[in-house]
Amino acid sequence: MDSSARGLDGVPALSRGDVESFCDELVRKAGVLLLPGSMYDEHANHFRLGLGRKNLPEAVIRLEEFAETFLRQV
Numbered sequence: 021m022d023s024s025a026r027g028l029d030g031v032p033a034l035s036r037g038d039v040e041s042f043c044d045e046l047v048r049k050a051g052v053l054l055l056p057g058s059m060y061d062e063h064a065n066h067f068r069l070g071l072g073r074k075n076l077p078e079a080v081i082r083l084e085e086f087a088e089t090f091l092r093q094v
Contacts, residue, residue: 027070027071027072027073028070028071029068029070029071030068030069031057031062031066031067031068031069032066032067032069033064033065033067034065034066036091036094037090037091037093037094038065038094039056039057039058039065039066039067040056040058042054042056042067042090043055043056043067045086045090046083046086046090050082050083050085050086052079052082052083052086054067054068054069054083055067056068
């Protein structure tokens with residue numbers, strides 16, 4: 021794949037809680053897929069966030085709503 025056709029990626033860290041659980045629950049409950057850093061040999065609670073989606077605004081809203089609930093529980 022031509023790298024110019026890819027979107028942007030970010031690799032933020034989850035401030036608290038387990039990133040594996042966060043990513044798993046996020047895709048199951050909100051339909052937003054993030055890849056935990058362990059998929060890339062990064063084990064410091066980071067996750068990969070792709071920013072090149074057509075539905076990015078909708079996905080960010082669902083991510084924000086889920087994150088608020090998840091982080092209140094940890």
